[in-house]
Amino acid sequence: MIKSRLFSAVAAAIIALTGALVSAAPAGAADCPSGQFCAWEHSDFQGQRANWHGDDGWWEGYIADADSSWANHGIEGPGIPSYVQVFDSAWQGGDMTLCLAPGQEVNWNGVANDRGDSHRWAMGC
Ligand SMILES: [Ca+2]
C-alpha cells in the first residue's frame, strides 16, 4: 500500500514535469506565422505587427519607417528564396538596412531601426 502510494507520487511528479516541458514555448521565439516575414513597430516583437508572404515595395504607413524588430519565418527548400532583404526606400531602393537568414529573429538593430520601407525575398544576403 505504501509502496504503491509512493509510486503514484513519483509518477505524478514525472507527468507534471513532462507537461511543463511540453507547454513551454521556445525562448525568444517571435510570434510570426510560418512561411512569412514579420516586422514590429517596437523592439522585442512588440507593438503592431506587419506580416507578408511575398515581396512588398511599399509598406503600409503604420510600419513604414517604424520597424524595430523583425523575424524571418520563411520556408527553406531548393530554389525557394528564403532570405529577406529590407530596404530604406520604397521599391527596394536606397540602402539595404537589414538582411535576415531563414529562421532569423532580430529583436533590435540600431542601424535598421525605423528605416524600412520595402523588402524582398532573396536567395541570399
Ligand atoms: Ca519603431
Ligand SMILES: [Ca+2]
Ligand atoms: Ca526609410
